[in-house]
Amino acid sequence: MTAELDPIIHPTHRLRICAMLVAGSTVELSVIKDHLDLSPSALSKQVAALVDAGYVKQERLGADTRRVWLSMTRAGRKAYEGHVAALREIVNATTVPSDS
Structure with a gap:
């Protein structure tokens, strides 16, 4: 069975956000913003999608309601893993003919 690219995850910034969230269980939004060097409005659009x-999942935890935490849902993790599998299939299927 061939894996499919996910059009929601495919844009570069969203893919990078998902990769960060899969690597950590819960990540503060400001950490993602700093790592991706995105403006607050650009990050907000990507996260909203x-x-x-x-x-x-987006949550405000603890007493400081200004801090926003993100985590992958089960559906998000499954979609991300499928997207990465599709990328791997593309990369592994691509061969360059040799000159010899």
């Missing part, structure tokens, strides 16, 4: 798709 992932939240709307049900791939990412």
Whole structure:
């Protein structure tokens, strides 16, 4: 069975956000912003697309309600893993003919 690229995850910034969230269980939004060097509005758009798709959960934890934490949902993790598998299939299927 061939894995499929996920159009929600495919844009570079969303893929990188998902990769960070899969690597850590819960990541503060400001950490992602600093790592990706995105403006708050650009990051907000990318995160909103992932939240709307049900791939990412956004929470305010503790007393400081200004801090926002993100985590992958089960559906998000499954979609990310499928997307990465599709990328691997593309890379592994691509061969360059040798000159010899």
